[in-house]
Amino acid sequence: MGLFRILTEKPWLHSPQTPEGLTFEESQISGSPQKTALLFFMGVVFAVFGLFITAYFIRMELDDWRPMPESTLLWINTLVLFLASVVLQLTYNALNSDRANFVKLGLLAGALLTAAFVAGQYTVWQQMNGQGYLINSNPANAFFYVLTGIHALHLLGGLWVWTRAGIRVWTGTNPEKERLAVELCALYWHFLLLVWLVVFALLSYT
Amino acid sequence: MTTYIPIADRDEELHDHPHSFITKWVFSQDHKVIAIQYGCTSIFVGLIALVLSGLMRLQLGYPDSFAFIDPADYYQFVTMHGMIMVVYLLTALFLGGFGNYLIPLQLGARDMVFPFLNMLSYWFFFISVLILLASFLVSGGPTGAGWTLYPPQAILRGTPGHDMGITLMLASLAVFIVAFTMGGLNYVTTVLQARTHGMTLMRMPLSIWGIFVATILGLFAFPALFVSAVMMVFDKIVGTSFFMPAILSLGEAVDHKGGSPILFQHLFWFFGHPEVYIVALPAFGLVSDVISTHARKNIFGYRMMVWAIVAIGALSFIVWAHHMYVSGMNPYFGFFFAFTTLVIAVPTAIKVYNWVLTLWQGNIRLTVPMLFAMGFIFTFVHGGLTGIFLGNVTIDLPLSDTYFVIAHFHMVMGVSPVLVLFASLYHWFPKMSGKMFNQTMAKVHFWGTFLGTYAIYLPMHYLGFLGVPRRYYSYGTTDFIPDSAQTLNANITNAAIFVGIIQMLFIINMVWSVFKGKKADPNPWEATTLEWQTPENPPGHGNWGSKLPVVYRWAYEYSVPGVKADFVPQTIPPEEVEMEEGAGPYIYRGEEEHA
Ligand code: HEM
Ligand SMILES: [Cu+2]
Numbered sequence: 001m002g003l004f005r006i007l008t009e010k011p012w013l014h015s016p017q018t019p020e021g022l023t024f025e026e027s028q029i030s031g032s033p034q035k036t037a038l039l040f041f042m043g044v045v046f047a048v049f050g051l052f053i054t055a056y057f058i059r060m061e062l063d064d065w066r067p068m069p070e071s072t073l074l075w076i077n078t079l080v081l082f083l084a085s086v087v088l089q090l091t092y093n094a095l096n097s098d099r100a101n102f103v104k105l106g107l108l109a110g111a112l113l114t115a116a117f118v119a120g121q122y123t124v125w126q127q128m129n130g131q132g133y134l135i136n137s138n139p140a141n142a143f144f145y146v147l148t149g150i151h152a153l154h155l156l157g158g159l160w161v162w163t164r165a166g167i168r169v170w171t172g173t174n175p176e177k178e179r180l181a182v183e184l185c186a187l188y189w190h191f192l193l194l195v196w197l198v199v200f201a202l203l204s205y206t
Numbered sequence: 207m208t209t210y211i212p213i214a215d216r217d218e219e220l221h222d223h224p225h226s227f228i229t230k231w232v233f234s235q236d237h238k239v240i241a242i243q244y245g246c247t248s249i250f251v252g253l254i255a256l257v258l259s260g261l262m263r264l265q266l267g268y269p270d271s272f273a274f275i276d277p278a279d280y281y282q283f284v285t286m287h288g289m290i291m292v293v294y295l296l297t298a299l300f301l302g303g304f305g306n307y308l309i310p311l312q313l314g315a316r317d318m319v320f321p322f323l324n325m326l327s328y329w330f331f332f333i334s335v336l337i338l339l340a341s342f343l344v345s346g347g348p349t350g351a352g353w354t355l356y357p358p359q360a361i362l363r364g365t366p367g368h369d370m371g372i373t374l375m376l377a378s379l380a381v382f383i384v385a386f387t388m389g390g391l392n393y394v395t396t397v398l399q400a401r402t403h404g405m406t407l408m409r410m411p412l413s414i415w416g417i418f419v420a421t422i423l424g425l426f427a428f429p430a431l432f433v434s435a436v437m438m439v440f441d442k443i444v445g446t447s448f449f450m451p452a453i454l455s456l457g458e459a460v461d462h463k464g465g466s467p468i469l470f471q472h473l474f475w476f477f478g479h480p481e482v483y484i485v486a487l488p489a490f491g492l493v494s495d496v497i498s499t500h501a502r503k504n505i506f507g508y509r510m511m512v513w514a515i516v517a518i519g520a521l522s523f524i525v526w527a528h529h530m531y532v533s534g535m536n537p538y539f540g541f542f543f544a545f546t547t548l549v550i551a552v553p554t555a556i557k558v559y560n561w562v563l564t565l566w567q568g569n570i571r572l573t574v575p576m577l578f579a580m581g582f583i584f585t586f587v588h589g590g591l592t593g594i595f596l597g598n599v600t601i602d603l604p605l606s607d608t609y610f611v612i613a614h615f616h617m618v619m620g621v622s623p624v625l626v627l628f629a630s631l632y633h634w635f636p637k638m639s640g641k642m643f644n645q646t647m648a649k650v651h652f653w654g655t656f657l658g659t660y661a662i663y664l665p666m667h668y669l670g671f672l673g674v675p676r677r678y679y680s681y682g683t684t685d686f687i688p689d690s691a692q693t694l695n696a697n698i699t700n701a702a703i704f705v706g707i708i709q710m711l712f713i714i715n716m717v718w719s720v721f722k723g724k725k726a727d728p729n730p731w732e733a734t735t736l737e738w739q740t741p742e743n744p745p746g747h748g749n750w751g752s753k754l755p756v757v758y759r760w761a762y763e764y765s766v767p768g769v770k771a772d773f774v775p776q777t778i779p780p781e782e783v784e785m786e787e788g789a790g791p792y793i794y795r796g797e798e799e800h801a
Contacts, residue, residue: 007516009408011508011760033319033399037391040425044387047429051476055433055469059448064464135444139464142446146436 038161038184042191045154049195052150053202056143060206066138070204071127077120078200084113085193088186095179103169103182110189111162118152147199155192161185233329235321236747237306240328242638244302251335252295253709258287260706267699269680269692277679278366281350284677285367286342288353289375292481293382294338296623298331300488301386301424304630305393305417307638311737312411314402314755316748318392327392330385337378344370352677354474357449357467361442363456373442376435383428393421402736404757408512409776411735411761412505415512416491419519420484427480427523434473441465468533475526482619483522487515489626490557493579495761496629497561499733500576501568502772504762506560514553521550531602540599547597551590558587569765569772573731574648578629581656582622589618592667607677610670613663621659628655628712635716636730637737640744641723647715654708661701665694734775735761768792 059065091106125145135145165181172178234240262283265275275283306324310317318324341348350366351359359365360372367375397410397418410418437448441462449470450462490511498505505511527535527543561583570576592614596602605611628651635643673686681687728743741751755777763774768789783792 006407007512008509009406011406011408012504012762031399033395036398037320037395040391040394041387044425044429047426048433051430051433051473055437055448055473058469058472059466062464062466064447135440136446136461139447142440142448146440150436 032180034180034184038188045195048150049199052147056202059139059143064138065140067140067206068128068133068144068203071124073120073124073127074200077117077124078196080113080120081117081193081196084110084117085189087113088189092182092186095182107166107169114155118155121148121152144203147203151192151196151199158188158192161188233325235325237310237318237321237324238745240324241303241307243328244298244306244331247332247335248295248298248303251290255287255290255295256706256709258283260703262287263699263702265679267696278350280679282348282366285350285352286348291620292353292485294335296485299627300485301393301417301421302328302331302389304488304492305389305421307634308413308737309393309396309417311745311749312414312735313397313400313405314736314750314757315396315400316750318396319400320392323388324392327385327389330381330388334378334381334385337374337381341367341371341374344374346371349375355438357438357441357470358451358453360438373439376439379435380432383432386424386428390421390425393417402754402757409757409760412494412511413491415515416487416489419515420487423480423487423519423522424484427477427484430473430477434470438470471530471533475529478529479526480522483518485619485623487519489623490515492630493582493626494561495735496575496579496633497564498762498764499731500571500573500579501565502571502764503564503568504764506563508760508762510556511560514556517553518550521546525550528597531599532606544597544599548594551594554590558583574645574652575629575633577649577652578625578632581652582625582629585617585625586622589614589622593618605670607675608670609666609674609676612676613666613670616663621663633731636726638744639720640726641719642726642730643715643719643723647711651708651711651715655705658701658705658708662698662705665698669694732773734763734773736776739775739777
């Protein structure tokens with residue numbers, strides 16, 4: 001289903017059944033609508049972070065920029081978020097291989113690890129604040145708090161996806177939808193892990 | 207191959223029918239009701255913006271005669287007028303209103319794919335409007351920073367509404383963006399995945415193409431506004447210096463230092479320019495369908511129209527800095543943006559040619575929607591031509607921030623989209639309400655609006671050449687503004703008041719017709735698209751009764767040689783098309799040349 005083929009179809013010439021024309025199925029985007037919507041949403045989130053990061057680079061060039069010190073806790077948090085992502089992926093795999101007892105456990109573990117990550121980020125904030133790196137004392141600090149904060153908010157927003165998956169798993173009436181919900185949950189977590197890695201790299205190396 | 211079951215007809219998607227008043231009209235998940243809610247809310251705030259423009263014009267036309275308008279008020283009126291018109295009226299009405307109404311109906315779906323999210327989208331929009339209006343009530347009033355909200359002045363103490371006003375404005379925008387994102391995800395997903403059988407992408411009416419591409423633009427452009435709003439709120443409330451430089455405000459140094467106001471400008475216009483097309487692309491789409499239907503001719507160059515929409519959408523992300531020629535940018539940078547700006551004029555011009563060529567030798571019916579659509583072609587060409595002036599750096603420099611700019615953007619993104627809105631509202635009103643509106647009143651409304659807006663904006667070009675600056679409460683005495691400019695301003699104001707009042711004809715006509723109008727024919731314009739072929743008029747919950755429509759052709763089968771009627775709806779199977787006596791069997795347009 002090439003985009004080019006779709007956009008060059010001559011709608012006034014062919015019935016969709018004729019061999020030269022596209023059949024209807026070819027022009028329909030397959031897959032679940034939930035997944036399509038999530039992909040677009042991830043695109044939106046990507047734009048939000050992309051723009052913050054662009055602003056970061058531009059603001060960094062001005063001479064009042066003083067980088068923040070590094071925090072070891074951030075490495076630990078990164079590991080925790082990484083584990084959350086892995087656990088959710090394993091949960092999805094378990095669902096496919098019918099190891100059903102792991103599924104509920106996996107979902108819960110994923111949520112707990114995520115909560116631990118957010119709590120960890122909060123602790124970093126406290127540390128930085130305690131050492132006098134206030135949000136308004138330098139633009140580098142301001143970006144640090146805003147980027148980590150917005151990222152954490154997106155994780156908390158993931159609760160929506162997570163809850164949907166939870167409901168599906170606990171009621172367990174529709175295996176196909178259950179699989180999809182868990183898949184999307186894992187996908188969103190991978191995405192936010194990726195965003196975090198980029199943000200983290202940015203914060204540590206500039 | 208498994209047979210394809212459209213999403214709307216899969217078991218789990220069958221919708222409950224709402225029964226109580228609350229679920230039917232207030233917390234409704236039906237796209238048609240949500241569309242009407244979006245429509246009424248946005249028209250309501252639009253009227254507020256219209257009143258504000260009238261007040262501004264009173265001050266400009268008759269300076270110092272209206273004691274209740276002081277300079278601070280004037281800035282607040284300018285700001286709220288601009289922001290409401292662009293975001294809360296046009297964006298919300300085109301996408302929230304027409305997007306919601308037409309996407310499922312023109313594509314043969316029973317509803318949006320996520321009806322609940324759709325309902326949430328409307329209520330978030332509603333909250334954003336409440337927050338916006340609340341700023342009129344707080345102490346200090348709404349922000350007077352101009353709709354562009356440029357820092358540093360947006361949050362400095364000299365600006366009206368620098369305290370609660372600007373905060374509420376930014377909060378309202380953030381909520382609006384959340385609402386838009388929820389709606390937008392629905393629109394794109396529905397277009398991509400919930401079309402009925404036979405509705406390939408290239409058989410979609412241009413309305414849907416315009417709305418679809420505009421939604422994608424919105425999804426990726428609004429984040430820029432969101433990001434700048436977040437950073438500005440931090441500058442304002444916690445005292446960061448993202449945008450705020452060190453500066454003296456009313457004689458005192460501010461707490462900020464080192465921030466970059468230019469950074470804000472880049473972010474704002476990275477949103478702001480695509481925003482123009484978020485408004486324009488749906489207008490392009492809707493007007494194409496109106497023109498084709500009422501000229502009884504297939505749209506000229508359908509594929510080119512689609513490509514142009516897509517091309518304009520893509521290009522609109524790389525022209526933003528043409529709003530910043532006077533910000534002291536590198537000349538090479540300016541050259542680049544002037545170049546892209548002129549490039550985007552090419553697909554835009556193609557669209558204009560195609561509309562005109564569609565009219566050419568058409569069997570034009572001068573109905574009310576058609577009058578508005580033709581009015582649009584005039585105002586759009588007009589505004590587009592002055593845009594080519596302003597796109598060039600050297601011409602823009604002296605004209606920037608004068609009334610020439612006001613005239614340009616009101617023509618191209620004020621009057622033109624509004625004319626399309628009226629064309630579309632009149633065109634689809636019989637479907638939305640099941641009633642017919644009063645033709646005479648609507649024609650008076652058209653001529654008053656069309657001629658009246660020309661009387662407002664045409665003279666403004668001249669004021670701009672004189673150098674009369676925009677966003678001024680009064681001009682005092684200058685060497686370059688002659689006294690006669692004041693006479694002109696008074697007449698512009700008279701025209702503006704006239705245009706404002708004549709809009710009441712529209713409101714009265716709509717409200718009166720909903721209750722007292724004649725029952726409308728289900729397909730009064732003899733149009734081909736799906737929404738006119740619904741079993742009930744207005745369409746019931748689920749739109750299509752028991753069976754989804756099947757689509758056999760594109761949306762522009764008008765005046766086909768040999769066919770008895772001058773239009774063939776998309777849903778009629780080829781063998782059922784009635785032919786004139788002696789004509790052969792019905793064939794697809796162009797199949798002959800092909801063979
Ligand atoms: C009868 C209709 C209208 C009248 C009489 C009118 C009048 C005005 C006036 C007097 C100003 C302020 C000029 C100044 O002092 O700088 C203004 C600004 C503006 N108008 Fe309108 N307008 C109308 C419709 C619209 C529409 C439909 C739009 C939608 C795009 C719109 C968008 C704007 C914007 C964006 C500004 C700039 C605000 C700013 O400078 O921050 N207007 N209009
Ligand atoms: Cu622009």
